[in-house]
Amino acid sequence: MSGPVGEAAPVEVLDCRGQRCPLPVIKLARRLPELPVGAVLRVLADDPAAAVDIPAWCRMRGQEFVAAHDEGPGYDVRRAG
Amino acid sequence: MSASPVYLDAATAAPPHPVARQALLAALDDGWADPARLYGQARRARQLLDAAREAAAATLGVRADELSFTPSGTAAAHSAVLGGLAGRRRVGATLVHSAIEHSAVLHAAQRHVAGGGSAVSVPVDRLGRLDLDAFADAVRAPGVALAALIGASHEVGTVQPVAPAAAACAAAGVPLYVDAAQLVGRVPVPAGWSVLTASAHKWGGPPGVGLLVVRKGTRWESPWPADERESGRTPGVVNLPAVVAAAASLRAAAADAAAEAARLAPLVDRIRARVAAEVPDVEVVGDPVDRLPHMVTFSCLYVDGEALLHALDRHGFAVSSGSSCTSSTLRPSHVLEAMGVLSHGNVRVSLHRETTVADVERFLAELPGIVAALRAEAGVVGL
Ligand SMILES: Cc1ncc(COP(=O)(O)O)c(C=O)c1O
Numbered sequence: 001m002s003g004p005v006g007e008a009a010p011v012e013v014l015d016c017r018g019q020r021c022p023l024p025v026i027k028l029a030r031r032l033p034e035l036p037v038g039a040v041l042r043v044l045a046d047d048p049a050a051a052v053d054i055p056a057w058c059r060m061r062g063q064e065f066v067a068a069h070d071e072g073p074g075y076d077v078r079r080a081g
Numbered sequence: 082m083s084a085s086p087v088y089l090d091a092a093t094a095a096p097p098h099p100v101a102r103q104a105l106l107a108a109l110d111d112g113w114a115d116p117a118r119l120y121g122q123a124r125r126a127r128q129l130l131d132a133a134r135e136a137a138a139a140t141l142g143v144r145a146d147e148l149s150f151t152p153s154g155t156a157a158a159h160s161a162v163l164g165g166l167a168g169r170r171r172v173g174a175t176l177v178h179s180a181i182e183h184s185a186v187l188h189a190a191q192r193h194v195a196g197g198g199s200a201v202s203v204p205v206d207r208l209g210r211l212d213l214d215a216f217a218d219a220v221r222a223p224g225v226a227l228a229a230l231i232g233a234s235h236e237v238g239t240v241q242p243v244a245p246a247a248a249a250c251a252a253a254g255v256p257l258y259v260d261a262a263q264l265v266g267r268v269p270v271p272a273g274w275s276v277l278t279a280s281a282h283k284w285g286g287p288p289g290v291g292l293l294v295v296r297k298g299t300r301w302e303s304p305w306p307a308d309e310r311e312s313g314r315t316p317g318v319v320n321l322p323a324v325v326a327a328a329a330s331l332r333a334a335a336a337d338a339a340a341e342a343a344r345l346a347p348l349v350d351r352i353r354a355r356v357a358a359e360v361p362d363v364e365v366v367g368d369p370v371d372r373l374p375h376m377v378t379f380s381c382l383y384v385d386g387e388a389l390l391h392a393l394d395r396h397g398f399a400v401s402s403g404s405s406c407t408s409s410t411l412r413p414s415h416v417l418e419a420m421g422v423l424s425h426g427n428v429r430v431s432l433h434r435e436t437t438v439a440d441v442e443r444f445l446a447e448l449p450g451i452v453a454a455l456r457a458e459a460g461v462v463g464l
Contacts, residue, residue, distance in 0.1 A: 022425040049413035056423040
């Protein structure tokens with residue numbers, strides 16, 4: 001599930017493990033706008049719904065879903081705007 | 082709450098049709114004996130069972146000897162899948178199914194895989210519509226014993242391309258099973274299937290009655306221990322009063338189906354449009370056009386699905402959800418997951434013959450405030 005080699009390293013990791021949906025999405029929505037445009041935020045979330053809801057949030061919000069990682073599991077999101 | 086409660090969960094169980102109630106009460110008096118016995122009461126019961134079978138078969142446009150009653154839509158789905166696979170085990174052991182089948186079908190598939198068989202899940206698009214090319218490819222592969230396609234999604238209402246899927250199956254010589262639980266009694270069932278199931282409480286019949294139809298010439302073998310009832314397809318005595326009520330209400334529901342669909346579809350359009358316009362950060366899911374006339378599903382960003390259902394219940398609205406947060410498994414809904422749409426804060430609204438414009442208007446008037454209050458409570462306003 002890892003993204004391509006050379007993909008931007010996350011500037012920050014949000015640990016949302018143990019939190020139920022929609023909390024990981026809420027934390028992501030709070031934090032991402034505080035980062036500079038282009039920065040990548042990694043969300044660690046073990047609620048399986050995050051695998052669906054984080055990409056869906058990116059689509060609804062016009063942010064870029066970069067990759068999902070098995071370890072964590074982690075989800076990388078780039079601030080697009 | 083002073084206003085009377087509004088029931089909007091027909092896709093789980095429609096309120097009983099008045100015809101079902103009458104038929105059930107009459108059959109309790111007249112149809113309690115075992116139809117297999119050789120005395121007067123049993124003959125009366127046999128007549129009722131035969132008449133129910135004839136009526137249900139006529140409504141579906143199938144032969145009476147092709148139709149069996151089962152103890153639920155779930156039991157019918159299990160029989161359809163496992164019996165369809167057993168009947169063709171000499172051909173192969175692969176089940177092809179859509180990614181959005183009802184859990185009854187998926188659980189039967191799991192049983193098949195646990196027993197050494199294999200299953201291929203075919204994806205759907207963002208609107209919840211089957212990838213027909215992938216489905217056709219999958220059924221053409223060697224060793225496919227059975228294909229399964231839900232007639233329309235029970236979670237988002239998207240109608241599936243049953244006729245072209247059936248054509249692909251026919252070309253490959255693979256029988257198609259259609260879970261028509263959300264179609265029967267509401268919309269016409271497309272042709273071309275070999276096995277079909279339905280569930281009476283979805284059309285206003287009593288709970289605990291399913292239909293299993295196996296077309297003549299289909300190789301289907303009962304997966305259950307031998308029993309002669311229902312042409313060997315359903316073990317155990319059927320709940321005859323409920324079966325009689327199911328058949329009577331099916332005929333009544335089917336007779337009104339076109340008019341009901343014409344009445345309900347604009348109400349669903351209204352819900353789709355107003356929810357999207359008046360609730361911020363909401364995703365209305367499912368095909369806006371190719372859909373069931375009575376169902377609409379949406380997801381509210383940042384809202385816990387279970388909290389939303391409880392809040393709606395407190396305001397007198399009975400709805401359901403495919404959201405992970407309402408299920409014991411903590412998995413997101415496999416349907417929403419397959420579509421790639423938001424799975425939390427999910428609400429399914431499904432209408433029925435007693436639903437009024439006023440019910441829908443009240444729901445639409447109260448929903449934005451209910452969602453806003455939950456968001457305020459969670460501190461997620463303005464995200
Ligand atoms: C598409 C579909 N298939 C099968 C079933 C199972 O039917 P029943 O509730 O009668 O077991 C349902 C109802 O939940 C359904 O919506």
